[in-house]
Amino acid sequence: MSTPSDGARAIVYGHIGDVGEARARRELCSPGAGDFLTGVAQACLPRVRGLRAGAAGDRALVTVLLHYALSAAAVPSHRKVSVRGTEVDIVVPDARTLAASPRRALVICLPEDATPGGLERAAAAAGRAQPVAANVAVALCASAAGSRVEAYSVEDGTLGGILGRARDFLGSTGGGRLGILGSPAGAEQGADVHRGPQG
Numbered sequence: 001m002s003t004p005s006d007g008a009r010a011i012v013y014g015h016i017g018d019v020g021e022a023r024a025r026r027e028l029c030s031p032g033a034g035d036f037l038t039g040v041a042q043a044c045l046p047r048v049r050g051l052r053a054g055a056a057g058d059r060a061l062v063t064v065l066l067h068y069a070l071s072a073a074a075v076p077s078h079r080k081v082s083v084r085g086t087e088v089d090i091v092v093p094d095a096r097t098l099a100a101s102p103r104r105a106l107v108i109c110l111p112e113d114a115t116p117g118g119l120e121r122a123a124a125a126a127g128r129a130q131p132v133a134a135n136v137a138v139a140l141c142a143s144a145a146g147s148r149v150e151a152y153s154v155e156d157g158t159l160g161g162i163l164g165r166a167r168d169f170l171g172s173t174g175g176g177r178l179g180i181l182g183s184p185a186g187a188e189q190g191a192d193v194h195r196g197p198q199g
Helices: 004-019 021-028 033-049 054-072 095-100 116-126 161-173
Strands: 078-083 086-092 106-109 136-140 151-153 193-195
Touching (some): 054 136, 086 095, 106 116
Parallel strands (some): 106 136
């Protein structure tokens, strides 16, 4: 039986195939990467919602898009990791940095509950792994209007801004190597870091 993640992945990769893989990767490494990502997201959203998977489908779309975009743009990141006993959806540049030096890591939450309260709860939960509140962002399909957290939304046309945010963050901290999914290790620093299944 197909899952929301399977459906979203098929739609996103089908759209990228129509655009052309080489062009998509070029666009995601260009200064216009954010606009390109937002365009792909907005093109795919009606089809994903046509699957009638509700909040799980919305979350799956953002998850697939960000995993693809971060990889294509060579932004170093770890996905689905546990740091200090808290699962984190995406961390830039890596889980080891988050565990050892939170000021040098950006956490991106992908909440299912898209209400303003749900976004705030997701950011607060991420705060157990990332105590620097300014280094927590939320990405979602629904509008983030009324939310007090840093949010990037497909409906609001702002999802693509998360790529610029991640790149600017890395530039300001001097963190990260190019590439994705390096070793989270961290054991030598006594960090509680565990990588979960990739989505």
